[in-house]
Amino acid sequence: MNQNHHDCALIALDWGTSSLRCYRYDGSGQVVERRAHPWGIMNLPAVEHGDDAQAPYRAALEAACGDWIAAAPEAALIAAGMVGSKQGWREAAYLTVPLAPDGIGRKLTEVDTGLGRSLWIIPGLLQNSALPNVMRGEETQVIGALQQQRQSELLIGLPGTHSKWVRVVEGRIEHFDTFMTGEVYGALCGHTILGRTMHKPDVPDDAAFVRGARVAQGPQGQAGVLSNIFSSRTLGLTGELAPEAQPDYLSGLLIGHEIAALKSLYPAQQAPIVLIGDAGLCRRYRLALELYGLGPVSEADAATEAGLWILARHAGLVA
C-alpha cells in the first residue's frame, strides 16, 4: 500500500437535495477529512454550461473535492442520494427489496465525471408492494448502521422529513415504510390555521411533546390524526395550551400517530430498534417509542460514512 493510497483510498459523497457532503477515507476505511457544501441537486452552482446539463454537477464536484481527486489518482469516487434520481446527475435505477448489502454494492451506476475519473452512484431501493415504497440515500445509512449490530432482526428508524422504518432480517433489507411526518409538520405549521397561534419556544418543550404523543396513544387517538391536530388550536382557545407549547404538542401528536401506526404494522414487534438521524429528533422518537413500550432503542453513529465505505467494498472499489 503506497502512501497516497493510505492517505486517500476512497472519496465518497452523500449528495442529496439540499446539500453535498464529502468524505475522504484512508486505506483502513477511516474518514480522515469531511466537507459539507450547500450544493444539493436542487441548488447546484451557477455555471456557464450551454447545452451541457452535466456541467453544474462537474463544477460542484470539482469545487467540493477537486483537490482530493487530483492528489489521489487511485482513489475511487462513490456517491449516494438524490444525485442518482431522475432529477440528478444520472439515474441509478431502483433495486427491488428484499436485498442484501452486497447485492446493492454490485449494482452501481457509472458516470464519466469529465475529471479523469468515474463516479459510481449507489441505486435506490423499491418495494413493489400494493402501495409501492422508495428510498434513495437511506439504504446506505441502513447498511452503515448494520455494521454495528449483531441481532438477527432489527427495526431501523430514520426520522426526518420523510421518516423511514426498515425491517432487517439476517442482514437483509426485507421491508420498509415511509411516513411524511416531518414534511406534514412543516406544512401544518407554515400553511394552516394551526401555525397562527403558535410561538416557537426557546428550548424544546418535552412535556408538551409527550402530552401530544399520549393523545395519539390514548382513546382520543381513535379520532385520528386529521381530527387530533385541531386540538392544538382548541386547547389554545380554552387556555389549556400556551402558544409556546403548541409546536411541540403538535409534533408529539404526529410522531405519536407515526409510532401508533408502526405498532399496528408490527403488532408482535420485539426486535431492537436502531435510530439514525439528527440527535434532537432521535431523542424525541425515543420518548415516543418508550411511551408505546417499544424498544430497546439505540442510536447509530456515522451511519452514512460507514455505509459508503461498505458499499464501495462490495463494489470492489476498495480492497
Next chain:
Amino acid sequence: MNQNHHDCALIALDWGTSSLRCYRYDGSGQVVERRAHPWGIMNLPAVEHGDDAQAPYRAALEAACGDWIAAAPEAALIAAGMVGSKQGWREAAYLTVPLAPDGIGRKLTEVDTGLGRSLWIIPGLLQNSALPNVMRGEETQVIGALQQQRQSELLIGLPGTHSKWVRVVEGRIEHFDTFMTGEVYGALCGHTILGRTMHKPDVPDDAAFVRGARVAQGPQGQAGVLSNIFSSRTLGLTGELAPEAQPDYLSGLLIGHEIAALKSLYPAQQAPIVLIGDAGLCRRYRLALELYGLGPVSEADAATEAGLWILARHAGLVA
C-alpha cells in the same frame, strides 16, 4: 302585518372569514332576496376609520344591505359565523354543548351597528371534552337541517376546510368532532412534494377518489394517513397513478381516513346521516360513506337560511 313587515321581517347574515352572505325574509320565513359579497372578516372594505375599529364592519354592512335596513324599519338583524369570534365585530361567547336550538337562540350578543339598529350575533358552540372542540356558524346550519328531519338520532356532517360531524339526539346537539381534512388537503397539494407531480384533472376523477378511500379502508390503511399519503407519489413513480389522478386519489385517502375514524368513534352508528355543504364535496363524502357501509345518507338544502330564521324566532326577533 303591514306591507313592510311582510316584505322584510328579518335581515340575516352568514358572515364568515372570507365572505358575507345576506338574506332578506318575508313574514312567513321565506327568503325573498339573497346577496353575496367578498367582505369576510379577514377581507373587510378599506375605509378611513381612524381609531374606530368598528367602522369597516359598519361600512360592509351598510354597503351589503343598507337599502334593506332603511326600507324596513321594523326588520331585525341577525348574524352567524366568524363575525362573532374574537377577531370579529364583537365576541359572542361560546355556549357549552349539549344544547338545544332554543337555548342557543336565547343567548345572542347585541352590537350597536351605528345604523340605527342592533345586530344580534349567534354564539359559537364549545364542547368541553379532554380535547375541546369549537364551531361557529355550523351550529346555525345544523339547526336549519334539523327542521327537515324527524328521526330521534342523527349524525350531521359538514364537509369542508374543517369538517364537522355532529351527533344530534332528540333535537339536541350532543357532541361534535372536527377534522381538518380540507385544510390538510390544501397544504399537502400546495406545500409538499406531493403537489409537484400532480395535475388537476378537467373533471373530478371518481375512480381515483374511490381507490384512495379503499386504501384507507383496507389493510394498507393500518399504516395511517401520514404513511398512506406518500403513495400518491410512489404510485406515480411506478407508473400506476397518472398525474391527473393524483389529486383525487389523495382526496380519497384523506376523506377515507376521516370516515374510518368516524366509524371507530361511532362503532354502533346506525343513525341516518345528513350532509350539509358544497354539492360536489357532499357527493364525494357520500361515496366514501357508502364504501364504509354508513348511512342512509341524505343532503340538507338551504340549511343556513333555515337556521338563521329559526334562531331569530327563538330569540324573539320574529314572530
